[in-house]
Amino acid sequence: MVVPTAIPYQFSKIKTLSELRYRLVIAAIDLGTTYSGYAYTFKHELERERSAKDMCKVLSNNWQSGSSAGLISHKTPTSLLLTKDGEFDSFGYKAEKNYMDLVNGNKHIGWRFYRKFKMLLHKNDVLNKNTTIKDDQGNSYLALEIFAHSIRFLKTELIQALHRENVQPIFVETDIQWVITIPAIWDPKSKDFMRVAAEEAGIERDRLEFALEPEAASVYVKEMLVTRTTTDNEAEIVPFEAGTQYMVLDLGGGTIDVVVKEVREDRTLRELHHAFGNGLGGESVNKRFIEYFENAFGIKLMTEFRTNNAYRGLWLDFETEIEKQKRNFASGGIEQLKLNISSKFLELFENSCGKSLSDHCTSIEHLSSRRDKLNMHKDLIVKLFQPSIDSIIQFMRDVFDKKHLVGVSDIIMVGGFSQCKLITDKVKETFRGLNIVIPHDADLAVLKGAVIYRHWPEVIYSRRAPFSLGARFNRIWLDGDDISKQFRNTDGEKMCMDFFSKFVTIDEEFASKDKATLEVYPICADTTVMPVEIFKSDEENPRYTTDLSCKSMGNPFNVDMSDLRGGMERKVHVTLTMGSTEIRVEGQQIPNGEVKKIQLNLLKD
Structure with a gap:
């Protein structure tokens, strides 16, 4: 089913977060594996009461290719050209043309040409601030700089478009609230890398949020005319009704992302299964x-x-x-x-x-x-094509095999790769009883949805943990503990080291801004700081942080315990804020200690 038209939200009913109240513009950047682009809207466009036949005014750019045919597209290639000195030259179609001109004139040696570099961030366990990317000639350059140059270009292009659109000369850059789209299956380290790159590109931390790509697409598509209903013997095409459960299949150039959502009575979305996927885009x-x-x-x-x-x-x-x-x-x-x-x-x-x-x-x-x-x-x-097709179909079958997902009735296919007829035909053939939705602008659904999501983040009522999260702590020795973990504290008591003290379990559901807290006690009466290290695991119940499934989420951090009153009865709370696109950590000595916001150092140098 190809969807021709969209119905906007009733934006007058949307509650805007206080920190967004004075931002005039919401702007989204999609730095894709193969193609990149941006979209934006003026805040008043989202707050205006609109009729069901109007389209929400989310604008995107038209890029002209460097070919003689002068093709127009919604996105431009993710290609970057730097000079011999590492200075920015061009991005997109222009970068490809400029580099080809250099090659044809045999003047390209030493110039730095990069393309399709985003997959560097997919499941890269050694990713850090010093990670490098090889250019077209095999020379290495800091990956962080490559991403920063690319984001900076898209940011600059978007700002110039805003100035062309806004006739009043009162617009300033701080009027923009930014959102960058990322794959739902990225781990926290990749997200942190993208945030650091965005900051280097001039986007301040407090003005940037991430939107998960398949989730953003679902925010956009769920209000489209996507399903058939009959009332009083008259048929019509309407948006998803409350209670509808649907799968979003985001088929991008690099990754395949799958999420499953349910529409609630208030039109917000509940996640039914944590995001999963692979790199077979x-x-x-x-x-x-x-x-x-x-x-x-x-x-x-x-x-x-x-x-x-x-x-x-x-x-x-x-x-x-x-x-x-x-x-x-x-x-x-x-x-x-x-x-x-x-x-x-x-x-x-x-x-x-x-x-x-x-x-x-x-x-x-x-x-x-x-x-x-x-x-x-x-x-x-x-x-x-077959390995990618088989992988997609198997992912979908795995979803439908889960008992709590038997109510899924619709499949939304977005992303550039979703326009492949081989894939769409196979999906329709395999899942004949389901409503298959392919938006007319499937390649822009993520960008447009990201803009809407940034204006109304509460549209995502809940998410599910993509992995189990815990902290490394020592505890009292228990029968059955691994003997290699045994040690004695200063009082001579048997203790167990490296215990995985769990915050959350993989696929556990959290409403937006829900918190999970661990209560931790010292093992010595004179302890003045509590060292904490966060770990993740794809198992439900890992026992030790040294288990093969466990990976550190960054360098350890300390929670102040300088108030020695109470001795061994003192405690600290380590709290994770869940239900968002990023994990936020806080530490506090109870009851009167200062709440310390922790910035996890995921990108170890």
Whole structure:
């Protein structure tokens, strides 16, 4: 079901958070794996009472490609070009054009060209402020700077658009409340990295929030005309009714995100299952194309084509051609994919292999070559898409196998990869009894939803913990404890070290700003600080913080216990604020100690 029109919220009923009251603009940035963009609206547009037929005025940019065709798109490629000195040159289509011009003029050596770098943040256990990214020529540069340059560009473009839109010369940058979209499956370390990059790009911490991509999409789509109902023998298409349970499938260039929500009576959303997914988005298909050609033509030849400066521009063209033709094929109706290939590649192949590419392809099933075209049969293309399709379908089956999710009736598909007909056809075939919703602007649903979410964060009534959270503490020895964990305190009592003292359990539900608190006692009467280290685990009940499933959430921090009155009976509270897109930590000695807000150092240097 392709959705043509949206119904806005009744924004006059929305309660705005006090800290947003005086912000005039809400602006969203989507730094995607393959493509990036922004959207914004003026605050009064969201607060105005609107009729059901009006569209909420969330604006996005139109980007013009650098090609001779001058194509217009809602997003621009996630490509960044820096000078030899590391200064910003350009981003998006312009960066790709400028770099190609340098390559064609043989002036590119030393320039730094980056693209599709966001996946660096996906499940990167060693991510820190000194993590580097290699540019197109294999030279390393600080990843934090790459992300900061990219965010700064999108921020600047957005501000310029705001000035063009706002005729009154009273607009200042502090009037903007920012929101950056991120995958729901990112761990806290990746979120922290993105926040630090945003701060380096000039976005202040107190003016920035994150929106989880599939969640933002669901905020946008849930008010669309998405489901059929019959009243007094008359059928109509209406938004989701209260009680509707639906799955959001966010198929991006890098990641696949799945969340399950329920619409409550007040139109807020309750999460029914914590977000999950993987890194098999649209870009994984491109990688399988490259792997296929390495097998078909030889790794040595393809490595030469990719790394030799003489072919630098041709390789970039080849990658762009794969992305372009993949998207054309994914839209459906094509029996054969035709890749344009350069005459220099044909020469390279013949010199390396001693025969023409067309002769070589005669022995390869579903592949042929004629002149400057490489022809790939539909069956071969489907095979390259299949791992991603299988992964998506398996994720969905896993959801529907859970007893508490049997009421899910609708599937919303968003993200650029959701426009792939191979995927949508398979989803419809596999889940015939469900209402499949594909918004007309599926690639912008996340951005527009992020703007609405930032204005009305209370629209998300509850979320579920993506992992179990606990702290490392020592406790009294219990029968059955691991003998290697035993030690004695200053009073000679047997103690157990490295105990996982749990705050929350994976998939536990929390309303917005709910808190989970641990009460902790010292093991010595003269203790003046309580050292605390937070850990996460994908198990429900880990026993020790040294278990394989446990990972530290940053360097330990200290909670002040300088008031020695009470001795061993003293206690501190360590509190996590849950139900938000980020975890916030506080520590306090009870009853009269100062509440200390803890900034977890997730990005260890």
